[in-house]
Amino acid sequence: DFTVAVVLPAGGSGERTGLSTPKQFCTFLNRPLISYTIQAFERVGWIEHIVVVVAKDNLDLMVTIVQQFGHNKVKVVLGGSTRHRSIFNGLKAFEATGEECAPTKPKVVIIHDAVRPFVEEDFLVKIAVAAKEQGAAGAVRPLVSTVIATTSEGYLDHSLERSKYRASEMPQGFLYDIIYQAYLQCSEADFEFGTECLHLALQYCGTNARLIEGPPTLWKVTYKRDLFAAESIIKESGT
Numbered sequence: 249d250f251t252v253a254v255v256l257p258a259g260g261s262g263e264r265t266g267l268s269t270p271k272q273f274c275t276f277l278n279r280p281l282i283s284y285t286i287q288a289f290e291r292v293g294w295i296e297h298i299v300v301v302v303a304k305d306n307l308d309l310m311v312t313i314v315q316q317f318g319h320n321k322v323k324v325v326l327g328g329s330t331r332h333r334s335i336f337n338g339l340k341a342f343e344a345t346g347e348e349c350a351p352t353k354p355k356v357v358i359i360h361d362a363v364r365p366f367v368e369e370d371f372l373v374k375i376a377v378a379a380k381e382q383g384a385a386g387a388v389r390p391l392v393s394t395v396i397a398t399t400s401e402g403y404l405d406h407s408l409e410r411s412k413y414r415a416s417e418m419p420q421g422f423l424y425d426i427i428y429q430a431y432l433q434c435s436e437a438d439f440e441f442g443t444e445c446l447h448l449a450l451q452y453c454g455t456n457a458r459l460i461e462g463p464p465t466l467w468k469v470t471y472k473r474d475l476f477a478a479e480s481i482i483k484e485s486g487t
């Protein structure tokens with residue numbers, strides 16, 4: 249029994265698909281990918297607000313999508329040059345108290361990627377409850393490939409023991425005050441090169457995240473082949 253809101257970073261350029269449209273705006277069955285992701289959260293009754301963070305070039309497109317598909321829990325804000333900057337901008341929307349249409353500050357904030365449309369309510373419950381109890385929680389998956397470190401000349405430096413490591417996926421959940429404080433304190437280097445919100449919570453607030461194994465459908469639509477996979481799942485599920 250606590251308030252939960254969502255920040256959905258969608259400010260990336262989607263270079264890896266090799267398409268001109270960022271992948272979150274690619275359309276399947278007349279609906280852009282990001283709209284499926286938003287829908288997955290809007291269907292969850294206990295989620296109050298969804299802050300969608302987009303790049304300046306996609307602002308008008310995003311506002312049109314929100315109107316066209318009637319996404320009435322959504323507030324759209326501008327992103328930054330890196331993922332962490334975009335997420336921090338998203339969190340700041342909850343700080344704009346008193347402003348017209350400002351979303352109310354939640355107890356727990358869930359951060360998810362716009363390009364992971366198949367997140368389900370039962371998993372969101374697990375993340376939100378663990379975040380409330382522990383301060384931070386994140387989805388993980390077993391590694392598919394072994395991770396190796398390379399030398400600058402392109403030779404093998406060392407390899408990691410695969411069973412000891414996990415891929416960090418999304419969603420992640422945080423007590424709002426913890427992740428906001430972490431972003432207030434983190435360094436320029438974190439903003440520029442960091443990719444892990446759970447790490448910021450640990451480094452700046454001493455909050456150790458609880459890790460929960462998620463289903464394979466949490467995967468991030470990254471490459472062109474993923475667009476085909478996403479399309480066939482959408483067609484099959486008839487969402």
Ligand code: C5P
Pocket residue numbers: 257258259260261272301327328329330331334335361362363468
């Ligand atoms: O680049 P990557 O695949 O890690 O991006 C994950 C998510 O972060 C995507 O939803 C992307 O749109 C978002 N992102 C962002 N602002 C950036 C870069 C990425 O919101 N500057």
